[in-house]
Amino acid sequence: MVEINGKRLLSDLHRLRDFGRTGDGVVRTSFSDIDMAAREWLRKRFADAGLAAAIDGVGNVFGTSPNPGPALVLGSHSDTQPRGGWLDGTLGVIYALEIARAFAEDPGTRDLAVDVVAWIDEEGTYTSCLGSQSFVGDLSDEVLEHANDGGETVAQAIARVGLTGVARAALDPGRHVGYLEAHIEQGPYLEELGDQIGVVTSIVGIRSTEVEFIGDQNHAGTTPMNRRRDAGVAMFEFAVRLRERFTAIAGPTTVWTIGQVRLEPGAASIIPGFAAAHVQYRDPEDERLAALEDALAGVAADVAAATGVEARVRRERDPILPCDMDAGFRRHIAAAAERIVPGGWREMPSAAGHDPMVISHHLPCAMVFIPSIGGVSHDFAEDSLEADIVVGCEVMAEAAASILRG
């Protein structure tokens, strides 16, 4: 069994947390100064572990094992949400580093090839899963023009941090046989059920629909109620009816959220002539996502008919399809988990998106989850038990060794 150094693992996790630490959380969005400083620290740490390490031309930190393939790529992302938790992404990066070190220290695993990566912008400050898109060769010129809220494009960010023209780490089909990522669950299931390890079966599909309502902008004092075509009123009605309709269609793990709304002109004394709501919904089954999308359009049409306000439904052109994790890898992980925490693991879908959504179309992927305290994530309060953190790394190391041994 591979010997993980739990103290070293936790120490590195805490050291990485210091880059952008804010209260208990971390603010380290991709391409920020503090993100790049963290990446330089990671690069050195990868090099100290004996890997050939570099920050690549898109900002990924990639450390290549000196051993010949077959190699597993292990890692996660080191950028955070605008108000992020300390383990989201970070956990999988430091696991990978620790596993590379542990393999090198153990005569039984010394010859195994583990390449370690810290992807950039999984969180989509500019564009989701930027680093893994680059790795698999999906990075189009169009994606390089995606901008952050400040209007800076990916290409401009790359130039600003001095990476223009630097080579990008790329999937090597002659070397790479798979990608493994560990992550906090970000939900409550493992904790609630008393399990320490989640073996991810699939990553849910995500669809987003923007619904716009076009009414009449007018004076909020002088326009009688019965003459109004208030776009805001239509949007509120839509949101409440959508909840009822989606509840009726939902499967056991369906979720949906209206996270963004807009009223225009957005003044206290003016009846909104325009309103928009962004609806995001997730499910492991694409058929159910399609049914939800149709139901949403139906609710919008019903509300338009009831309120006299025009509704426009902007369906997403490229929804994120549900994607399955590699069945063989899953068996290795399950076996490792059963050895280390007998009966204390379960299979589960991932309700959050991760880089394997991109990578799995090019390379077999699998993921390991550890419990999130209270299910909290994308929040400064995000945390996991130290014992769970160490056990997760042990399972991941065992699984990686077992996969590479074939």
Add this chain to the structure above:
Amino acid sequence: MVEINGKRLLSDLHRLRDFGRTGDGVVRTSFSDIDMAAREWLRKRFADAGLAAAIDGVGNVFGTSPNPGPALVLGSHSDTQPRGGWLDGTLGVIYALEIARAFAEDPGTRDLAVDVVAWIDEEGTYTSCLGSQSFVGDLSDEVLEHANDGGETVAQAIARVGLTGVARAALDPGRHVGYLEAHIEQGPYLEELGDQIGVVTSIVGIRSTEVEFIGDQNHAGTTPMNRRRDAGVAMFEFAVRLRERFTAIAGPTTVWTIGQVRLEPGAASIIPGFAAAHVQYRDPEDERLAALEDALAGVAADVAAATGVEARVRRERDPILPCDMDAGFRRHIAAAAERIVPGGWREMPSAAGHDPMVISHHLPCAMVFIPSIGGVSHDFAEDSLEADIVVGCEVMAEAAASILRG
């Protein structure tokens, strides 16, 4: 009967429209360069009419008749909404100018004293009814610190346009016996009923309540629906239930509007932990406004109980009370209207706020409305028929002469 020069009236209205004209509308917010240029043009125009004219220390253009009192103050505001119509405010200012000129040209009215004013910032770019607050002596240091959306305070704006230390026009109790203002109706009633003149009975009271919902911010993928405390869901439910409750309580002219909402953090993949809605409601009766305010708090509490999301209701400390127009002045206006458009006028409340809300606590006030085409206002499309514009000025002139003759 006072002879109004309709051609001169319309010509000056169109000339003033040119300051900030944008399409059919006008962008001339208070203290902007174009607003100050318009004020300088008005000052000259007032002086040409034989008035002692100056831009005062808060930006009001005030023209004092050379005649001794008793004097009526006539006018309105010359600033506009961020996307304003061409007659809102402007109409009453040019009416006042034209009436001063017409009185001076007619031997029968030559001795009557009419002081003419173009108030500043009635629209509240910095603070509502700024100019009239200054005129009646209500301008506190606190109000001078009110800021526009760009963070500039009233005091800073006054300094920027070079008016610091300049004297402010002030109500002279020994001279001023009342204030008259003409305005477009901004609503559909006169046009619908085929009337040309509205004699304003009162200005409705306005209350605003900010309702905040505090739930749990969390990941929009990994948090199951039954574990969410989504502040946005609570806000949508509140908006729909409020509509039902208010409809049950509303009087014949009650209106209410949710013109501003906020979800935080406002990201597609994050469950909103905070939501806020700004509710504004208007009625001629303060008792009804109080009942609406209580009902609103009740709905918020019901929604909090139903959703598990905390609700906070921030009642306004200084709501705008309904205010009555002077009964004597109203009789003069009604008599003038009946002479000029027999049967073609009606009494009506004003559903919009105007400077008389401030002035009427210090000086008797009255208002004359003319029809708005389609009831449209606070919009570039705002307009009125030329025939209605001229008739309104004739009624106003007759009423002013009749009031001053006593």
